[in-house]
Amino acid sequence: MTIYFDNGATTFPKPEIVYREIEKTMRSSSNPGRSSHKMALESGRIIYRTRELLAQLFSINDPMNIVFTQNCTDSLNLGIKGVLKKGDHVVTTSMEHNSVIRPLKTLEERGIIELTIVEGDNRGMVSSLDIEKAIKPNTKMIITTHSSNVVGTLLPISEIGQIAREHNLIYMVDAAQSAGIYDIDVNKSNIDLLAFPGHKGLLGPQGIGGLYIKRGIELETQREGGTGSQSEILSQPLIMPDRYESGTLNTIGIAGLGAGVKFILEEGIDNIRKQGEKLTQYLIEGLSKIDKVIIYGPKDGERQAPVVSINIGEADPSEISFILDNNYDIACRSGLHCAPLAHKTIGTFNRGTIRFSMGYFNTIEEGDRVIQAIEEISKWVG
């Protein structure tokens, strides 16, 4: 049985109810929001229930302000390209994933926007004061991750949200690594756009993501097409969420996501967070006793998402992850994790790191196996 410590890429396994809900939905439902027969109506209800559950999880007032997308990258692209117009300036951080950096760099290369990337420190911490200092007269938007996918560092999203509000800027949060693990309240944290994947902390399948769009924010649509609503008009309808949801939705993905969110609400997000903190702290403490092991990030279970990035001496991370997979059946990820600037920030660019990312179903015993494996490997490499 594989010890799966690659939950930052995708959580595995999912709760049994997620599998069962997908199975049930695919064997019984049809196309939501199109036809009006019983099967189509049931698909529509499944989708609305998932919207309601997500609204409850993120303290969103109106479930219709949640838009379903293909994945978190799709959500981020919709938010970024939907907001930014020619001449706008945007502030982001060096801890972002390529899903934020690449759309922004593309807009910059196309001559549309001006971009400031605020540097984090060598633990991946980003100061909200530095973000405030980067604001210019033409700044339209601030975009930050909630937690680094490389070292888990948590960013002060509520402080940044407050700054955005004071300066009348749109604040977009990339919750790729935090949704379903941390309590996110879009109102309290002044979040205008919240992008989240379905297949990570929210415990749904791959192929589904979402974007919360605060009422009053008008995005330029990125995809137009059939919505099942206002079929008679040739322009994209303005009603929410149809405006941003063209084409047939991923009904089974949304059903599975709903089951995942239901599981989280029943377990309690605080319990999920504490379980992650405990295992993260355990791993940090165990690994820090091993000679030659370098641990990156805050090194504090309460100040980082359940992600621990390490290196062993001068060894190549991909070699270590190969040995872990091959000799110990431990699945983790090595390399740059699609976040090159974060590695420059913590000092691990070009080599990257070995990343262990924990999920709710990982145990202390599995943590012991990881620590023991690294201890053994460190005796003959690095």
Next chain:
Amino acid sequence: MTIYFDNGATTFPKPEIVYREIEKTMRSSSNPGRSSHKMALESGRIIYRTRELLAQLFSINDPMNIVFTQNCTDSLNLGIKGVLKKGDHVVTTSMEHNSVIRPLKTLEERGIIELTIVEGDNRGMVSSLDIEKAIKPNTKMIITTHSSNVVGTLLPISEIGQIAREHNLIYMVDAAQSAGIYDIDVNKSNIDLLAFPGHKGLLGPQGIGGLYIKRGIELETQREGGTGSQSEILSQPLIMPDRYESGTLNTIGIAGLGAGVKFILEEGIDNIRKQGEKLTQYLIEGLSKIDKVIIYGPKDGERQAPVVSINIGEADPSEISFILDNNYDIACRSGLHCAPLAHKTIGTFNRGTIRFSMGYFNTIEEGDRVIQAIEEISKWVG
């Protein structure tokens, strides 16, 4: 047991192997193309296998020229917005779905493109000569559906492809209603961009679609982000298919789609087409004997996709579909089917039609039940 005649919205049921493949994949796989442990590599293999099967089905030389998207609408938007630049002219038809018309109208409204919509006749036929006549010096692209989602009318895609080639234009085909039912050969028909959904004729689940991009065609990316490749660069990688596939792919959807395409290749696309033709012809003949029933489209099983659109006298289509669902447990679709111009073309705009769309698992006996139901209903409405 519901008699399901709404396969034009989404096919139901799927072959048993599609359900089993999704079940197996979601319980065992992880994130493709990111990490290098056994589970991640297996996900990568599943995705490549589906690319190969699709390449076989559409006679595509290189599987890496197929890009996975969220749905056919997503594919169409990528093709349309990826190709068209300021000042370009595009030719399309009045038989298109809103998934083609709305992105084009949006680009027209934004002042980017010039658009000509070639009218079909009252059976939904579009003449390739009319398309050729619409070509102007600044024409960049021709986009047509392969078959109308309203009346099934087949468009002469090989003739149009030939015209596009002669005029050095890009030809994009919307195969939403034809992929998996008709033999499509992208080379023989001179198709440069082929957009297809996974959940209709290809018998996969919702939430997955694809776009074939002929080698040499460079699209402006619509979404950038993590690709798991060239993580060190901040710009979108240029390699195929990563360039157009940002963020985590829908692994279970792609696995299910692969199983659907495998089923089609094993059954034989000719057998699938003939089964559709037979049932379509049977329905046309049976329904045409009923007083007050008006049948739209070519009224020839071999000249239309397995779709039959009707009205009963002056009755409201939504009333009929409600009775069919409620009293007969027959699922179909009424209204405009997201294609308002097609209804103007065939003379059914504002009211729409009642649409029966057949799949490979429908039977003659079910066709009889539909004919009988319409006969009964026609006695007291319309």
